Every structure is written in C-alpha cells, then in structure tokens.
Amino acid sequence: MSEMVTNSKFLRIRKQLIKYLQPPVFEKDLEKSKTARLSYPILLVFLAASVVYIAFIPLDPTNLSTRFTVIGTLFVTSLFCLILSRKGIVHEANQVFLISLWVTSTAAVFASGGVSSQTQGIFVVVVVLAGFIRGKKAILVWTMVSFITSIFLYLFEINGLITPSTQVSIAYLTSHLFFLLVIALIFYLALRQIDQASALLKIQLIQKELAEKEYVRSETRFRQMLELSPLPIMIVNADEKVEFMNNRLTEVLGYTIEDVPNETTWFQTVYPDPKFRESVNKQWNQEIKKIRQTGGIIQEEFEVYDKWSLPHQVDFFANVIEDKSIIILNDITEQHRMEAEIRANELLYRALFDNVQDGIFLMDGERFVECNQQILNLFGCQRDQIIGKTPLNFSPDLQPNGTDSKSSMHLHLKKTFEKSPQTFEWLHTQFNGTPFMAQVTLSKTTLPQGDFFLAQVRDISKQKQDQATIQRSTRRMDALYNLETVISTSFNLQTILTVFLSLIIDQSEADAASFLLYDSDLQILKFSGGLGFHTNLRPTGARFQIGDSLAGKAALTRQPVYVDDFSKLAMNESLRNLVEAEEFYSYCGIPMVVKGELKGVLEIFQRHKSVAPGEWFTYIETLANRAAIAIDNAHLFTNLQQANMQMQNTYDTTLEGWVYLLSQRDDETEEHTRRVVVLTELLAKRIGVKNHELVHILRGALLHDIGKIVVPDRILFKPGPLDETEWKIMRQHPEAAFQSLVRIDYLKQAIDIPYCHHERWDGTGYPRGLKGKQIPLAARIFAIIDVWDALSHDRPYRKAWEKEKILAYMQTQSGLHFDPEILLVFMDMIQNDSGLSLNNGNQQFDPMP
Known part of the structure; x- marks a missing residue:
C-alpha cells in the first residue's frame, strides 16, 4: 500500500x-x-x-x-x-x-x-x-x-x-x-x-495551413453538397471501395455503405441478373477506362434493384476526379411512369380530339397552330394546307349580316381575350370555295407556351336549312291559318282569290300567278284575277278554250303542265307576247278539281330559271286544292244564300199573315204592333244590339201578342177594368205564346218577348216572376216600349196620357217595373230625338234589317 x-x-x-x-x-x-x-x-x-x-x-x-x-x-x-x-x-x-x-x-x-x-x-x-x-x-x-x-x-x-x-x-x-x-x-x-x-517558411506554412483549411472546407462543402443533393450519389476510390454514399441514395435504394462496401458488391446487389450484371460491368470498365484517359462523363440508363428487390429505372452519370469515381443516379422510375401515363393520356386525348364531332382549332393570335381531323373534314383540306393560315383564308369578305369579316374577327378575338368566351355564327368557306355556315365557340386557354385561342367549330348548315324549312313551314302554316280565317269569315270569291294570290307570291318561288275559273255552262276558262304581272296583256274576263292553251291543256288532262324554259316551247302569238313582255322564263299550270269537278286552273310564272318542282311546288299544289275547295264553297254559299233568302221571305210573309189574322179581331192590334216594332228596333240599336240578334228581337216584337189568340173577345175587348178572374185568363197569353212558338225552330230565338214582356224588374211580373237580369234583354227592352205605347194611345177603358205624364210615371217605375239603365237610354231617346213623337205610325217595319 x-x-x-x-x-x-x-x-x-x-x-x-x-x-x-x-x-x-x-x-x-x-x-x-x-x-x-x-x-x-x-x-x-x-x-x-x-x-x-x-x-x-x-x-x-x-x-x-x-x-x-x-x-x-x-x-x-x-x-x-x-x-x-x-x-x-x-x-x-x-x-x-x-x-x-x-x-x-x-x-x-x-x-x-x-x-x-x-x-x-x-x-x-x-x-x-x-x-x-x-x-x-x-x-x-x-x-x-x-x-x-x-x-x-x-x-x-x-x-x-x-x-x-x-x-x-x-x-x-x-x-x-x-x-x-x-x-x-x-x-x-x-x-x-x-x-x-x-x-x-512561416508564409509557406501559413499558405499550407490555409490551403489545408480551404481543402478541408472545400471537401466539407463538397460533401455537404453531395449529402444535400436531391440525387443519389456515391464515390468509389481507385481501390474500388465505396468511400461515400449520401442519404438520398439510402432513401431511394435502401442501401448503406456497409451494405455495399465496394464496387463488386454494388454490382452484385443492384444487378441480380448475372448476364445483365456481366454486361453492365463490362461496359462500366470500358467507359471508366476511356474517361480516365480522355476525360468526359458516362451517361447511361439502367434498371437497378433496391434493397427490397423493387426495380428502379435510373439515369446513370459517372465522372473521374483524382482517381475517384463520382457516380450520380437519377431515379426516373416515376418519370417513366408519368411519361407512359402522359403518352397514354395523349393518345386518349388525341383520339377524343380527332374523333369529336366538332372541329377544334388552336390559334396563336390569328394563326392556326393545331387542329383535329374534323376540321380537315369540314374545310376539305390537308393539315399542311391549313396550319399557319388564319380564319380569313377560309372566310368570304363579308358575313351574311353585311359586316366585314376581318373587323368582325378582330372584334371577337378582342372580346374573348379581354372578357369571356364568345359564341357566334360565322360563314366559312371550304378549301375549294364552297361556303358553309358554322357556329363558333371561341375561348382563351393558357398553355406552358403562352396564351392561345381555342375555337370550336360546328357545321350548322343542315341546322340552318332545317330552321329555314321550319320557319318556312311555320309561315306557310300561319298563312294557311289566316287563309282559313278569311275563307271562314268571307264568302266573297274575289276576296278569297286575292288572298290566295298574295299567299302564293309570298310563300313560293313564283313571280306572278293567276286564277282561270271554269264556266261549266260555256265550257271555257275565264281570267278571274292575277298578281305580279307588269302588263295588262291578261285582262280580267279573258277567255281560254279547254285544250287550246297551256292552262286549257291542264284543264283538259287534269294534270299539271310544266314548262322549264319558254324559249324551247312553240308558242302562239298571244302567249309569246305575254312571255316577252313579262320576261317569263318558266311556267306551271295546276288544275283545280273538287269531287271530280273542274273549278279552274292556277297559273304560276317565273322570271328566272327554276329548279325542278320540289317541296315548294307541293305546297302550291296544296294551295291549289284548297283554292278549289274555297271556290266550290263560295259557289255553294252563293247558292245557299239565294235559297235562304227565298226561305226568309217565305217566313216573313207567314209572320205578316199571322199579324194580319190578329188585326182582324182588333184593328188596334195591327197599329200597336207596327209602332212597338219600330220603337223596339230604335232602342235596341241604341243599347248596342248586333244585327244578327236584332232580327230575332224584331220578330219577337212582331209576335208579342200572339198568345192573345186564346183570350176570349169578351175579356179582350171589355170596355172597363178586368176583374180577378178575367185577369187570370188574360195573364195566360204569354204561356200560350210560348207553347205556340217553341214548336217552330226558326222562331225559338224570337220567343223571349212574347213569353217574358210582362215580367217586372222587381220580380212581381208574370208568368214566371223573373227578377232583374233574369229577364231576357229583349223582354226588358220591349217592356218599356209596350208600356210607352199603351199609355200614349187610347184604350177602351181610358184615354191616352200626355208625354210628360207618361215620362214621369215611367220614371217612378225605374227599378220596379223597368231596367233602370235601359230606361235612361229610352228617356234620352224620347226627349232628345226630334224625329220621334207619340205617333210613329208612318214608320215602316223591315223584318230583315
């Protein structure tokens, strides 16, 4: 330790x-x-x-x-x-x-x-x-x-x-x-x-140090650039060892530098197919050797496999710097997929572009830069004959509305560029000059190359023709409707013929037309009217023998006669003079036949060369047949009118006979009847009754006391007032009149006065106690006239009243006995018409006003 x-x-x-x-x-x-x-x-x-x-x-x-x-x-x-x-x-x-x-x-x-x-x-x-x-x-x-x-x-x-x-x-x-x-x-x-x-030495050392630092910085920057590059990059040294591999390569292919430490491993990994690997390796060695000697860059496209055995299509770039191979891979797999999709879409869009029913232009400014097949079909030309041209090369100088094509085109282009798409009609011409009407939809579109105009062109010539046909048919239908209206409201033959001629000139290719009516008694054709003639060589009433002229031949054969060129026809002097004076070129005569009977011939003249009879001629034949029916109806109406007038005269004579029989019982009855008929007519006209209704009112006034036939003489001519029983009998005469007249058809509309002239406005009258406007108008008019005439003349039981007294009395009966409005009109008529007096016996009655 x-x-x-x-x-x-x-x-x-x-x-x-x-x-x-x-x-x-x-x-x-x-x-x-x-x-x-x-x-x-x-x-x-x-x-x-x-x-x-x-x-x-x-x-x-x-x-x-x-x-x-x-x-x-x-x-x-x-x-x-x-x-x-x-x-x-x-x-x-x-x-x-x-x-x-x-x-x-x-x-x-x-x-x-x-x-x-x-x-x-x-x-x-x-x-x-x-x-x-x-x-x-x-x-x-x-x-x-x-x-x-x-x-x-x-x-x-x-x-x-x-x-x-x-x-x-x-x-x-x-x-x-x-x-x-x-x-x-x-x-x-x-x-x-x-x-x-x-x-x-210090300077050299500093320079060396700076150079080393710069080298380090450059290498650092270089590696940072390589690392931050969006492309996969790897560096292989002279010993074929992989020295560097950026993160992008790992992201794309999944490999790290530990997975592919050298060139051999790289080839074995990314090219699993031995034959293909051998081929690529051989090519790589040749290219590397070449660029090491002469410089340059290897650029190839290969298919490589990633770590997960998925194929990638890559652009392969390689260069040699200081014995180091720098390899850059550009993964174009998605690009290839998108290119394939774009090519497929382009084929699809091109198919749609070429097979769409409308023509499509792409214009750079005023010039065509692209078009589809339908455009070539519309304009009847090849693609090189239209690309680079302008719409003016395929348009007339003027459009149908009279505007200049050039200025109109510039205006449409300007509006489209500044505002919004334009849709308009345009007259185009094909490559051979044939015109056709088109509907153009012009819009602005932005492409990578810039702004362009996209024009959609649709041939509407057939549509225009159909529209013209429909409009012509509509006009003709309207004309036929108007014609039917004229025919149904007028039986004047000359009026009908004039309307027919105007319609023929307006709705067909005819320059002049005329009607020759057939006279069955004389067996000739008479000129009865014409329109469009410049001379008077066809006077009204001119006669033509059957089979002797063009119209005569049509009448004889009862088939249309058609002349396409008068210059090729042998003509008599009269026809030649007419053709030369009127400058007629062609002719058509159409016989008018109804129920097998000839009614006349319709003649059509043209001053220009005409195409063969077509749809318009069928229309003229229809008009000719309708004219024949109208002529026949006019004749029938004339005959019927004559027969009706004879029958009306018979009816009126009968009515006058009835009135005469009544007057044999009482002289006053005839005079009274004559007066009230005259005053009833005047008052009815004052309040606006039409003529066709007035005749029935006058007949009712004439027969207003027809029911008194059933009243005994002792009551009818009693000099004093009637008792209750007698009044009861007297009040039966309206019902008797109704029962007598209702059985006669032509007198049913005249029954209102004989049946209701004793009804009162307040509902206290007889026989039915009608009130107000329940009472027929004719009876309300006649009630006023009947009282006026009764009070203004002597009766067995009293003397006639003065005019002022009568008017005062009638005024008190306004709203009681009489219609107030009609009474006012009557009083105005009596007071202001100097021609009227208490005695109107000198006025005559016309039963057919």
Missing part, C-alpha cells in the same frame, strides 16, 4: 517536473508563446549550468567569493525569470535575464582583472543570447553595450582603477573589439537570414 502511494507521489512529481520543463503556451498570444519557446530552454540551461558549476566544478580559492556570487546570481536570476515566464511575463523576464547576465558578466570582468579572452567570450555569449531571445535589434544594442563596456574596462585598466590579470594593449583591445563586432555582425546577418527564411 505504501509502495502504491509512493509511486503515485512519484508520478505526480514527475508530471509536475515535465510540465515545468516544457515552455509555457499562451493560446491568446502566439508571439509570446514563440518567444517563450526560445527563451525558456536557455533559462533552463543557465539554471542547470549554475547548479552543475556550483556542485561539480572546483572553485579557485582566490576568487571563491566572486565566482560564487556570479554563479549564484545567475542561478537566482534564471530561476526568477523562469517563474516570470510561466506567469506570462515573458518579454520582461528575458530583459531582466539579459541585464542580469550583463551585470554579472561585467562584475566578473572587474573581479577577474579587466579585458581578457574570458571577457570577450562573456560578451559574445550575451550578444548571442540577446539575439536569440530578443532578435536582431537586441544584437545591435547589446553589441554596442559590450563594445562600450570593453572600452571603459580598458580605460579603467590604464588608469589603475582595476588590476588587470594581464597587460592589455591597444592592439589587443582593438582585436577584441573587432572580433566582437565581427561575431555580432555574422550572427546578425545569420539571424537576419534565419528570420527571412523563417518568415518565408
């Missing part, structure tokens, strides 16, 4: 001793450290020499105290300066040591007896030590100090201030001084050369 403690102490002492024997290092002051490295060993040497000298060198008894003092002083000074140096006071310690050495040396010289070879040696040592410790300037300083000291020592000797050991001459002193100067100069120049060499 004690031995271990002793060893431990020995080691600590040894460690401390070694520490104190080594020069101190000052990290913050390199210059001080350098000076310490030079001066510290010298101080140790002097300290050791002093100890050795004292311990082992025999001392001269004569100079014992002097030498002991000198050596002791050097020992103490060296130890003191060592302590100062370890505490960082290096420069001051060195200065103290030199001064102490000089003082000690000078004292030794005084003690030894002046200038001698020992003196010279001491001064040389001081100069040399000063040079080593303090540099070249110290050599000069201490040389001068030694030089001056030597001179003073010599002066002291010759003046007897010191006792010299030997006699010194001037020559000896001179040689001593010269030797000192030579030694100092040599040492100065040597030290200067050493400093220069040291400075140069």
Whole structure:
C-alpha cells in the first residue's frame, strides 16, 4: 500500500517536473508563446549550468567569493525569470535575464582583472543570447553595450582603477573589439537570414495551413453538397471501395455503405441478373477506362434493384476526379411512369380530339397552330394546307349580316381575350370555295407556351336549312291559318282569290300567278284575277278554250303542265307576247278539281330559271286544292244564300199573315204592333244590339201578342177594368205564346218577348216572376216600349196620357217595373230625338234589317 502511494507521489512529481520543463503556451498570444519557446530552454540551461558549476566544478580559492556570487546570481536570476515566464511575463523576464547576465558578466570582468579572452567570450555569449531571445535589434544594442563596456574596462585598466590579470594593449583591445563586432555582425546577418527564411517558411506554412483549411472546407462543402443533393450519389476510390454514399441514395435504394462496401458488391446487389450484371460491368470498365484517359462523363440508363428487390429505372452519370469515381443516379422510375401515363393520356386525348364531332382549332393570335381531323373534314383540306393560315383564308369578305369579316374577327378575338368566351355564327368557306355556315365557340386557354385561342367549330348548315324549312313551314302554316280565317269569315270569291294570290307570291318561288275559273255552262276558262304581272296583256274576263292553251291543256288532262324554259316551247302569238313582255322564263299550270269537278286552273310564272318542282311546288299544289275547295264553297254559299233568302221571305210573309189574322179581331192590334216594332228596333240599336240578334228581337216584337189568340173577345175587348178572374185568363197569353212558338225552330230565338214582356224588374211580373237580369234583354227592352205605347194611345177603358205624364210615371217605375239603365237610354231617346213623337205610325217595319 505504501509502495502504491509512493509511486503515485512519484508520478505526480514527475508530471509536475515535465510540465515545468516544457515552455509555457499562451493560446491568446502566439508571439509570446514563440518567444517563450526560445527563451525558456536557455533559462533552463543557465539554471542547470549554475547548479552543475556550483556542485561539480572546483572553485579557485582566490576568487571563491566572486565566482560564487556570479554563479549564484545567475542561478537566482534564471530561476526568477523562469517563474516570470510561466506567469506570462515573458518579454520582461528575458530583459531582466539579459541585464542580469550583463551585470554579472561585467562584475566578473572587474573581479577577474579587466579585458581578457574570458571577457570577450562573456560578451559574445550575451550578444548571442540577446539575439536569440530578443532578435536582431537586441544584437545591435547589446553589441554596442559590450563594445562600450570593453572600452571603459580598458580605460579603467590604464588608469589603475582595476588590476588587470594581464597587460592589455591597444592592439589587443582593438582585436577584441573587432572580433566582437565581427561575431555580432555574422550572427546578425545569420539571424537576419534565419528570420527571412523563417518568415518565408512561416508564409509557406501559413499558405499550407490555409490551403489545408480551404481543402478541408472545400471537401466539407463538397460533401455537404453531395449529402444535400436531391440525387443519389456515391464515390468509389481507385481501390474500388465505396468511400461515400449520401442519404438520398439510402432513401431511394435502401442501401448503406456497409451494405455495399465496394464496387463488386454494388454490382452484385443492384444487378441480380448475372448476364445483365456481366454486361453492365463490362461496359462500366470500358467507359471508366476511356474517361480516365480522355476525360468526359458516362451517361447511361439502367434498371437497378433496391434493397427490397423493387426495380428502379435510373439515369446513370459517372465522372473521374483524382482517381475517384463520382457516380450520380437519377431515379426516373416515376418519370417513366408519368411519361407512359402522359403518352397514354395523349393518345386518349388525341383520339377524343380527332374523333369529336366538332372541329377544334388552336390559334396563336390569328394563326392556326393545331387542329383535329374534323376540321380537315369540314374545310376539305390537308393539315399542311391549313396550319399557319388564319380564319380569313377560309372566310368570304363579308358575313351574311353585311359586316366585314376581318373587323368582325378582330372584334371577337378582342372580346374573348379581354372578357369571356364568345359564341357566334360565322360563314366559312371550304378549301375549294364552297361556303358553309358554322357556329363558333371561341375561348382563351393558357398553355406552358403562352396564351392561345381555342375555337370550336360546328357545321350548322343542315341546322340552318332545317330552321329555314321550319320557319318556312311555320309561315306557310300561319298563312294557311289566316287563309282559313278569311275563307271562314268571307264568302266573297274575289276576296278569297286575292288572298290566295298574295299567299302564293309570298310563300313560293313564283313571280306572278293567276286564277282561270271554269264556266261549266260555256265550257271555257275565264281570267278571274292575277298578281305580279307588269302588263295588262291578261285582262280580267279573258277567255281560254279547254285544250287550246297551256292552262286549257291542264284543264283538259287534269294534270299539271310544266314548262322549264319558254324559249324551247312553240308558242302562239298571244302567249309569246305575254312571255316577252313579262320576261317569263318558266311556267306551271295546276288544275283545280273538287269531287271530280273542274273549278279552274292556277297559273304560276317565273322570271328566272327554276329548279325542278320540289317541296315548294307541293305546297302550291296544296294551295291549289284548297283554292278549289274555297271556290266550290263560295259557289255553294252563293247558292245557299239565294235559297235562304227565298226561305226568309217565305217566313216573313207567314209572320205578316199571322199579324194580319190578329188585326182582324182588333184593328188596334195591327197599329200597336207596327209602332212597338219600330220603337223596339230604335232602342235596341241604341243599347248596342248586333244585327244578327236584332232580327230575332224584331220578330219577337212582331209576335208579342200572339198568345192573345186564346183570350176570349169578351175579356179582350171589355170596355172597363178586368176583374180577378178575367185577369187570370188574360195573364195566360204569354204561356200560350210560348207553347205556340217553341214548336217552330226558326222562331225559338224570337220567343223571349212574347213569353217574358210582362215580367217586372222587381220580380212581381208574370208568368214566371223573373227578377232583374233574369229577364231576357229583349223582354226588358220591349217592356218599356209596350208600356210607352199603351199609355200614349187610347184604350177602351181610358184615354191616352200626355208625354210628360207618361215620362214621369215611367220614371217612378225605374227599378220596379223597368231596367233602370235601359230606361235612361229610352228617356234620352224620347226627349232628345226630334224625329220621334207619340205617333210613329208612318214608320215602316223591315223584318230583315
């Protein structure tokens, strides 16, 4: 145990001793450290020499105290300066040591007896030590100090201030001084050369150090770059060992430098197929050998396998720098997948692009840069005939609306670029000049190359034709509807023919048209109307024999006659004059037949070359057939009207006969009937009754007392007031009138007055007690007229009233007996119409107003 403690102490002492024997290092002051490295060993040497000298060198008894003092002083000074140096006071310690050495040396010289070879040696040592410790300037300083000291020592000797050991001459002193100067100069120049060499070496060392640091930094940066690279990188040295592998390679392929420590392992790992590995290895060796000789870069594409046996398609780049192969891998597996997907999508989009029903343009500004197959089909050209062209190369100068194609195109492009997509119709022309109408949808699209216009073109020529056909059909249907309206509201033959002619000119390709109606009695065709003629060579009433003219042939054969060119037809003089004067080119005559009977011929004339009869001609045939029916109906209506007038005359004669029979019972009845009919007509017209209703009202007024046939004469002609029983009988005559007239069809609409003229507005009348507007209008009108006429004429039981009295009485009956509104109209008529009086017997009744 004690031995271990002793060893431990020995080691600590040894460690401390070694520490104190080594020069101190000052990290913050390199210059001080350098000076310490030079001066510290010298101080140790002097300290050791002093100890050795004292311990082992025999001392001269004569100079014992002097030498002991000198050596002791050097020992103490060296130890003191060592302590100062370890505490960082290096420069001051060195200065103290030199001064102490000089003082000690000078004292030794005084003690030894002046200038001698020992003196010279001491001064040389001081100069040399000063040079080593303090540099070249110290050599000069201490040389001068030694030089001056030597001179003073010599002066002291010759003046007897010191006792010299030997006699010194001037020559000896001179040689001593010269030797000192030579030694100092040599040492100065040597030290200067050493400093220069040291400075140069220092510069070289600094440069080397900087270069090494820069190399380290560059290598560090290089490795950091490699480490931070997004691409997998590895470095293989000349011994085929993998020296570096970045994290990206590990992330992509899963390998670490331990997995593939050398080139052989790498090839075996990433190329599992032996044959393929052999091929790649051979190619690699050839390429590496080549670029080592001539330089360059290896660039190949390979399929490698990762740690999990999954394939990766990579771009392989390799270069040789200072016998090291730098290998860069670019994993393009995803790129290949995306490229394959892009190619598939491109094929798909191209198929869609080329097979879409609409044409598609891609325009860079005004010029076509791409198009699909449908565009080539629409414009009837090849791709190289349209790419690089503009829409104006496939458009007429003017669009259908009259606008300039160029300005319209620029306007559409501007609106699309600044605002939003535009859809518009555009007249295009094919490569051969054939026009077609298109619907264009123009939009702006942004591609990697910049902004482009995308135009979608759809051929709407067929659609336009269909629209025109539909519009034409609609117009024709509207025209037919209007025609039917005219036919149903008018049976005037001339009006009907005029409407037909206007419709034919407006809705067909005819320039002129005419109707030739057939007269069955004379068996001829008569010109009954025409439209579109510029001359009067076809006067109304002109006659044509059946089979003698073009129209006559149509009438005879009852088949259309068509002439496509009059110049090729042999014509009689009359037809030639008409064709030349009217400049007719073609003709069509259509017979009008109804139920096998010929009604006439419709003639169509054209002043231009016409295509063969088509859809428009079918329409004209339809009009001709409808015209034939209208003509037949007009004839039938005329015949029916004549028969109806005869029947109406018969009816009216019968009615007049009934009134005459009534008048045979009472003369007053005929006069009363005549008056009320006239006044009823006037009042009915005043309140707006139409003519077709007025005739029934007048017939009702004429027959208003027809029911009195059943009233006995004793009651009918009683001179005084009737009793209750008699009134009961009298009030039966409206019902009797109803029962009599309801059986006669043409008098049913005239039954309101005979049946209801005794009803009262307030509901107290008879026979049914109707109230207000439940009472028919005709009966409300006639009730006022009947009372007026009764009060304004004598009756068996009273005399006629004055006009004012009658009006006053009737006013009191407003809302009781009479309709207030109709009464006001009647009173206005009586008071303001000067032509009316209490006696209207001179006015005549026309049963057919």
